[in-house]
Amino acid sequence: MATNKNFGGLATRLGSVSKRVGVGVSAYKRRIVLAIEGELVKQTPVKSGRARANWILTNRMPTGTEQPLPVGTMSEAEERAYWSALSAKQVAENMAVQDETEVAMYLTNNVPYSEKLANGSSKQAPAGYVENAMLVGIRKTKKPTF
Numbered sequence: 001m002a003t004n005k006n007f008g009g010l011a012t013r014l015g016s017v018s019k020r021v022g023v024g025v026s027a028y029k030r031r032i033v034l035a036i037e038g039e040l041v042k043q044t045p046v047k048s049g050r051a052r053a054n055w056i057l058t059n060r061m062p063t064g065t066e067q068p069l070p071v072g073t074m075s076e077a078e079e080r081a082y083w084s085a086l087s088a089k090q091v092a093e094n095m096a097v098q099d100e101t102e103v104a105m106y107l108t109n110n111v112p113y114s115e116k117l118a119n120g121s122s123k124q125a126p127a128g129y130v131e132n133a134m135l136v137g138i139r140k141t142k143k144p145t146f
Contacts, residue, residue, distance in 0.1 A: 028144040033057065033105050036137030040107060043133045044117065045124035051111045062106040 037055055044052040056063045113121070120127030 024144040028141070029105070032138055032141045033107065035141045036134050037107055039133035039137045039140075040109075040130065043125055043129045044109075045122035047122075051109060051114055051117055054109045054111045054114070056108050056110070058106050058108065059103050061104075062108040064110065 037057055040055050041052055044055070046052050117125065118127070118130045120129075
């Protein structure tokens with residue numbers, strides 16, 4: 001004699017778990033990207049603050065623009081604070097719209113000399129500091145639990 005079981009409850013529970021996993025993966029990815037961005041900002045050599053403030057987080061495609069430099073209107077300390085605030089604002093705005101787990105996220109720096117800095121042109125940061133910042137950011141990110 002065949003036994004029929006109602007698996008409707010199982011399907012509902014699996015759907016709930018699947019949704020939690022998707023949300024968890026998306027949140028984990030955001031935490032990793034924010035940790036990497038924080039490390040990049042920390043490790044980027046500073047002369048005027050321009051390169052440090054131009055780490056721009058975007059979704060779906062990298063940005064091709066550089067943030068404008070408010071020349072001569074601020075002290076060096078005010079300028080660094082301005083760049084830090086601008087960078088934080090951009091990160092927050094981009095992260096607020098990011099809910100999809102499959103969407104690519106990019107951290108881009110478009111100052112003309114950013115590649116030279118990444119290759120070690122400054123005594124403040126060795127060549128490979130970008131890759132190092134990525135590794136540190138990933139290591140610092142708490143793994144998700146589902």
